Amino acid sequence: MSLIFRRLARNNPRNIVTDAQILIISSRKLSLVPSLYDGDQDPAPKFFSSNVQILLKRLTRPDFNKVFRKRTNHGFSVLKTPSYKFLTNEELEEEIAKANEKADRLLQMPPVVKIQQHIEDVLSNDPALIGYDTAKYIFTDITFGVANEHRIIIERDPDGTLRSCDHDVRKRLNQAYFPLNGRKLREPLMFADIEKLNSLLDREKYEFVLDRACVQYEPDEPSYQRVTSITYQHVDSKSKYELLRSTRHFGPMTFYLTWHKSMDNLMLELIQGGAVREAVLLSALRQDIHGDVANGDVARTLAQQILPTPVQLTKPETLTEEDIQLDSKCVECIEKYITGTSSMKSQQELALQGFREYYQQLIDLSRGLKKAHGKQ
Amino acid sequence: MSLPPASGTGRYFARAAKSIRLIRQGCTNRPFFHISVTHRRRLNSQPVIEQLGSYDPMPNINNEKLVALNLERIKYWLGQGAHVTNPVAELLGLSGFFPIHPRSYMTAWRNRRTERENLAKLEEQKAKEATTAS
């Protein structure tokens, strides 16, 4: 289906006018334009609201096999001998609860916040000090137990002005006196050199890039938002969402795409993958953020029904009646979304039609099985 | 083998006079100072009571001189009646923690004066050259 679309797009790209498609076409040439959260609206309140957080976490589709996978860049160079324990049922449940907490920690999403403002804060001005020195003096308060963002870092300029330092200087001095593990004092080449970044993206090392960006930058830095936005767009253009699923970066990516109203490719991937429930969650997310979905309230109420159900890591093989009911509601909801707000109508409709056919077969199969077992 | 801790390893006498001073560390041609509190009558080579900060007098690549101050501990030692030597007082004055030290004003004024004089000399020379050339 996407093949048909691509062929179409290649033949006459001008006929297709919607924004998202133009974005896709342009990004195929990999001329990605970074877009920062620098508008009037602050994304932080939306991002941190409990509704959105829950939706994003659910959309991440956490698979514990991937969350607790063997990590090579984990700080230990040599593997350790595994340990074993004999556990009773209750102890095992406790351990699993602990593991869930740990998974939450591992999947904690990097915050999405507005870009930082310059610090312009003159503390005093003493023209009598002009000529004292040609260099700046930078004073750092290294009092124990102060957080990096609250540390007093001020500078005395050669013209005698005493002012608070700007963010870049603050970051540099914080790193000099209180180094963070993994953060480099000067920008790593993979971020500074766009060629190197592009080559990493072409090799689909998305998670590596995003992890390193998290270590190197603060979330409100322009460089961070530049790197992450380029990476998200790259993932979106290649439809390689699967690489970021079960990682902490999937949430911010979904938020980014939804914030810029370009999540229709993701929606298409969800429908094609048969994850209609997640597609509903995505439309509910859009409703939460923008409030412009055709039947947004329906999607919201449906999302409340979907959230208590277990995460579907694979396509289900048999269905219960409740599943069938819920899924058919979801399909209706998505249909309305497609007709109302979607910017990739034709493909999404085709995908939904394919899903319907597949689902009808599944329903017949599971009902037939039930009959054969004699339960109905 | 690690460096002595910033809490200091020197012997401490409660009633002896203390001073907060710069102690030169670093090596030949590369000065670097620790701001430390120690007994007033103790040599700079002897262990200090506590390190309170550092001062790098050589400008870095961005033309900045870096000073680190543990203000909390400095306040504590000032409260204990520690004496502050002139260079440290100057740094604290520049940081806005103390009033600006008179010597800083003097240095600034003298630097400005030499600058003016140099400029005047240059102009004189130029004028001379102009007259000789014409």
Add this chain to the structure above:
Amino acid sequence: MSTKILTLCNIISRPVNVLLKQNNVTPNLKTNFSTTSVSCISFFNKLPAEKLWKSVTSVSNAGAKKGRGRGTGRIRIRDLNRGQVIGVGKINMLWPGLSAPVIRGRELLKQQRLPDDQERLEKLTKIRDSMTKFRRIRLNPIERGWSGSKLPGRSLGPPDPIGEDEFTGFDTKVLQLRSLLIMKGSLGRTRNFQAMVVTGNGQGLAGFGLGRAKEAPAALRKAKNRAGQKLMHFEIYNGHTIYHDFFTAFGKTKIFVQKKNEGYGLMCHRAIKEICQAIGIKDLRAKVEGSNNLQHIVKAFFIGLLQQRTHQQLAEEKKLHLVEYKDENENFPKVVASPSEVRTKDQIQKNETLDFTQYVMKDKVILKKRKFPRFYETMPHYKVYLKKYEKYRNHEKIRLNLKTEYGEVKSFLTDKYPEKAEQEA
């Protein structure tokens, strides 16, 4: 020709000219080769070689009892005529029928003098001396065993096929080869060889065998074939290690075996290492305590491996879930085996061993020796060195950083303040 045959049969080992005289062989010579009887008879040409050699090598009865004439410094009888051929001598002559064929092709060869071979004498001495010097057999480093060209540790290849069943993929390693002396009523003291080998395919099948024979190769062959008939199958955990730690003993030999992570390697007795390689175990640590008898070690280790229990068996024994924690997986509790029926906390007795390691080791504890500081660490100069090194501790890192940044060791101040030599230049 007759003389040639005689030398070959090693009947005569006297100088040729003496022989010539005795046998009255008068070759048709025109040169100045003397045919007259030797006028000077000395000690060396009066006696036959055997007697001369005996006078050198013989040891008196009393001396032999003391052990003289054995071991190092022992004189051996050697053939001093080695390499010499009848018809070839100092003067390089061509003797048709003796040192060359009479007819070569269609040509009748004639007796003639050839150009002299200058290096003949050197070659002869070299051949003669090569006998006496002890020569070590040189082996390819891959073929070497535990120690040089000694057999233990060397590979013997797969056991001989039985009927049509071939041992494909198998390899045999010698663990022990020793000579045993047995007293027999009629023969006195006789020497037997005993060999212990292990054979395996590296995929879980392995066996060991013991063979005795009069000769070493026969003993090895016997042991190898016996090992091939006594194969055992061992489960390998994740294709690299054993299922759990265990303690095993045979006689006075005690072995503590520990399961290890991937990439750890085989840290154990060399015989255990060979066994593990034959089975296909890649990571394990084993500590041998008590007797170091090799056969006991091998037997104890095999017994220990056979007595291993799978995770499912362990869980069933304890009636508890068996959970695995791996550090690289953030210690995620992975249930490797669950019993059919799980006990509750009240059903667990107070004095029961719940610790997994302790349980599988049967409450045995490995002796951990105290680690002493290295000999130099207690010396005063080491402290001095550490103090001096403090100054240079980060220099390597700084150099590396500068090199990555500027391509050489220089800083931003180098351009501002160049070296004096550069300034002058």
